[in-house]
Amino acid sequence: MQSRSSSSDKNTHAQPETLEHAVGLAFQPNDNTLEIAAKEEKAVGTLQAIKVYRHAFLWCLFCGIGAILWGYDVQISSGLLSTPLFRHDFGYEYKGEDVIPARWQSAFNSVGSIGGMFGGVAVGWIADRIGRRASIAVASLISIIAIFIQFFCPPHQNALLLVGKLINGLSLGMYISSAAAYCAEISPVMLRGITTGSVNLWIVLGQFMASCVIQGLGSRDNRTAYRIPFAIQWIFPVILLVGLPFAPESPWYLARKGYVERARAVLTRLGIQDVDLHLRQIQETIVLEDHYARETTYWQCFKNNNRRRTVIALMVFVLQQIVGVIFVLGYSTYFFQLAGFATSESFKLGVGVTAIGVVGNLTALYSVNKFGRRPLFLLGMIGCTAVNFGIGFSSISDSKAARWAEAIFTLIFGLIYQGSIGPLGYVIFSEVSSAKLRSKTVGIGICVNSLCGMLANIIIPYLVNPDEANLKGKVGYIFGGLGLLGSIWTFFFIPETKNRTVDE
Structure with a gap:
């Protein structure tokens, strides 16, 4: 990655005054940068935008891969409850049948959502400090650890399995939040609806995959019936960790932090034609928002x-x-x-x-x-x-x-x-x-x-x-x-x- 190339970029947390100085004429009436940039983005049709901005489109799809695990986790939870050997290993015998207690079923189905709540809120703070890419990497590392706990959980250690589900839920909330924010910031306006909407497509694909896995493995008479479904989840965080070093960071994040030249390089890489114009658009929008509110706390929301x-x-x-x-x-x-x-x-x-x-x-x-x-x-x-x-x-x-x-x-x-x-x-x-x-x-x-x-x-x-x-x-x-x-x-x-x- 490029280093900061100017003294104005040395401040990691670029203040509004610094950005206004860089933009110069951000609030002068005769400055129509925002209008010109908007017209340029809207002049491109959807199919043409996919072709011109194909790098941005593909990287958005890549960073949304983590959403597969959200859909997979939800579907696999209900599916495993119908798997005979899972009920045998984590339930008890009642009238000759293996039964999982209702209170444990509720906990098993809900604990991931609790983790997702905390993950969704936490990633807002994390992403603003270390970036969108790094927050997805953190979610991937957490997910790998959580899957490890679930995969190697011994039979009848229900509490340990719930801990694994809770930690995994934390990563899932981070995945969804990071993917949605990344797609909104990387995509040109004509692709934004497609890329942000693809987050839900990944979720449904995860549900479909989980349904197929349970259909194919659920009737097995050994512990692979539920351990392989857990292990399959490892595929996706590993793919993300391998690809993230090559993914572009959000130019909005870079510009706000003062990494102007790196933001310029990202815009060039994403296929933006008038890089200077769009960089100026980002900077002026940041100044405009800072003009109304300089804080970025949750309370400001x-x-x-x-x-x-x-x-x-x-x-x-x-x-x-x-x-x-x-x-x-x-x-x-x-x-x-x-x-x-x-x-x-x-x-x-x-x-x-x-x-x-x-x-x-x-x-x-x-x-x-x-x-x-x-x-x-x-x-x-x-x-x-x-x-x-x-x-x-x-x-x-x-x-x-x-x-x-x-x-x-x-x-x-x-x-x-x-x-x-x-x-x-x-x-x-x-x-x-x-x-x-x-x-x-x-x-x-x-x-x-x-x-x-x-x-x-x-x-x-x-x-x-x-x-x-x-x-x-x-x-x-x-x-x-x-x-x-x-x-x-x-x-x-x-x-x-x-x-x-x-x-x-």
């Missing part, structure tokens, strides 16, 4: 205009949960069994649901630039709300046709959700934050995402299980009503960020 930004960034993940994603997709196998499919066939159909999710994500990566963020997210909310009511109405009857309807609604929900709300959540929460507070806003968003997921995983079993409320598909009424309220909130408060530069 909830002050003045940043309060609205933060609320929107948090609400996109709250909306994902109140529209019933865990209820519908998490219980897809259950609905298939109600439709009359054998257990083995239900699991195969569950794999099909995640495959449909992949298709939905790919369509979203096309439509996010064509139709925009706001209309796509709103239509997704309305569509998922309608599906929830459909599941609720279907549950009134016990007929075979009604059970089939619930199963079909599950497939439709997966396509709608993963084609809109799922990936758009990561796009909106990455774009709506200010550049200065992005890593912290994104971190808080991941924290809320983990918290909502954890609460949903705790509450929904009490609504669905036969020995509790036993509402079954009637839970669709609850999430349908919540989804309707969420759709109204979306209509009034979610802004359109399509084709908007950071300064805009």
Whole structure:
């Protein structure tokens, strides 16, 4: 890497005065740098942008690989609970069957979300000090240690396994936050929706991979049935650690720290044509944000205009949960069994649901630039709300046709959700934050995402299980009503960020 090349770059934490001096005419009315840079970025179409800025596009995809582990971990947790040898090694015998206690199941499914909450918040502080690349490297090292604990955990040492899950959750929260912030800062405006939305694509691919692994290994009669699924996770942090030394650092991070020449070199490497113009755009945007708020504390995320930004960034993940994603997709196998499919066939159909999710994500990566963020997210909310009511109405009857309807609604929900709300959540929460507070806003968003997921995983079993409320598909009424309220909130408060530069 290049060293700092000027005396103005020697201050590691470049102050606003230093940047204003470097920019010079940042606030003069006749300076139209930001406008010129914005026009240049918007003049390139999506396909042309992928070709011109292919290095930026590919590095964004690379740094999003860690998100695979988020989806993999969630799916593998529920899958292992259905694996006979895992239940034997970490459960107890009850009436001739190996059973894992309900309280331990809840802990096993939720402890990763707790780790993700802390990881999401912590990485905001870490990334602002050591950079986006280094924060992904730290997450990879933590993940390797956590996987080691899970892989070598002896039978019936449930507490140790939970420790491994908790530590791994910490790394997962860091992965998601770092990937989203990195993609938002590396990508030109025409690619930003695609690259930030690809974070959710990686998550769904991780879920699909986990479903396939459990389907292929879960019936084994030795401990490889659950240890190989744990070991597979090692692949991804190792890939990241090998590739990260060659990945470009965020030019926004470098410019804010005063590494101007290194930021210039990164912009050149990413294929930016007018490097001086875009470097000046970054610097002036930093000055503009410093003009309104010089601090970069978490508290700043909830002050003045940043309060609205933060609320929107948090609400996109709250909306994902109140529209019933865990209820519908998490219980897809259950609905298939109600439709009359054998257990083995239900699991195969569950794999099909995640495959449909992949298709939905790919369509979203096309439509996010064509139709925009706001209309796509709103239509997704309305569509998922309608599906929830459909599941609720279907549950009134016990007929075979009604059970089939619930199963079909599950497939439709997966396509709608993963084609809109799922990936758009990561796009909106990455774009709506200010550049200065992005890593912290994104971190808080991941924290809320983990918290909502954890609460949903705790509450929904009490609504669905036969020995509790036993509402079954009637839970669709609850999430349908919540989804309707969420759709109204979306209509009034979610802004359109399509084709908007950071300064805009």
